[in-house]
Amino acid sequence: MNTTGSTTWVRAHRTAVRVPGTEAPYDTAHVTMRYPALEARNDVERMSGALAADSTGAPYPVVIVVPGINVASFGYLDLAVALARAGMVVVTFDWVAELFPGQFGLTPGVDLTAVGPDTYGTKPTTAALGAVLDAVALAQEEGPLAGLLDLDKIGLFGHSAGGTVTLQSARTEWFPQVRAVVTYGAHTMASQQSAMRRGRCFLHWSTHPCC
Known part of the structure; x- marks a missing residue:
């Protein structure tokens, strides 16, 4: 992907990761x-769209986007x-799993x-972050981004419920490798939920209609 007037190409490396403690x-x-990519250098790259990473700016800091519900x-x-x-x-991710008891998305x-x-306060409130960080660490070892990532400069961008967690x-x-956090439409205010009927307290994630 690039736009008229831009000299920087952007391409995507895709993978999948299992989240520990969850069931199929x-x-x-x-x-x-x-990632920043080089322009196609041969017919194979032109036909496939699989462009090599531009190593000029490496090692690259990493930003993980934690999405809203x-x-x-x-x-x-x-x-x-x-x-x-x-x-x-x-880094972005899509994970379909349990949102709240009996609700999936x-x-x-x-x-x-x-x-x-x-x-x-005893452990992270998101099970995804550790798994995604593992995927980033693996990408540093093999694939188009091998050796090009700065694993000591990882930032998080969280939106809505993703910002809260x-x-x-x-x-x-x-997560000692995480050095910066930015959130949008997020808060950590607690609220009683319907789950209180079972004697448990969950957090109120957001008033946003979609998440």
């Missing part, structure tokens, strides 16, 4: 890593492309076992 078929997050990664495409053109590798990985009054989960003792 809701155990796999599909991960996309957008039921917001597909495509919703962050403009952000991802803009950041990649600015010299970053931008696209999720930032809310860990319902981490938000009760007896467990809050990002704020709650970005502790140095859990």
Whole structure:
């Protein structure tokens, strides 16, 4: 992908990662890593669109986008492309899993076992972040981004519920490689939910109609 007048090409490396502690078929997050790329150098690259990474700016800092509930990664495409053109590798993901008891959809990985009054603060409130970080670490070892990532400069961008779990989960003792956090439409205010009927307290994620 590129636009008229832009000299920076952006391409995507896609992979998938299993999320520990989850069960099939809701155990796999599909991960996309957008990166600054070189213009096609031969017919194979022109035909396939699989462009080599531009190593000029490497090692590249990494930004992981943690989405809102039921917001597909495509919703962050403009952000991802803009950041990649600015010299970053931008990671988005789509994970269909349990949102709340009995409800399934696209999720930032809310860990319902981490938000009760007896467990809050003892572990990350998103089960996805660790798995996605593992996918980034693997991309540093093999594939088109091998050796081009700065794993000591990882930032998180969280939206809505994804912003909430990002704020709650970005502790140095859990994820020391995370150095920056930005959120949009997020808060950490707690609220009683219908789950209180079962003696548990969940967080109020957002008032946004889609997430």
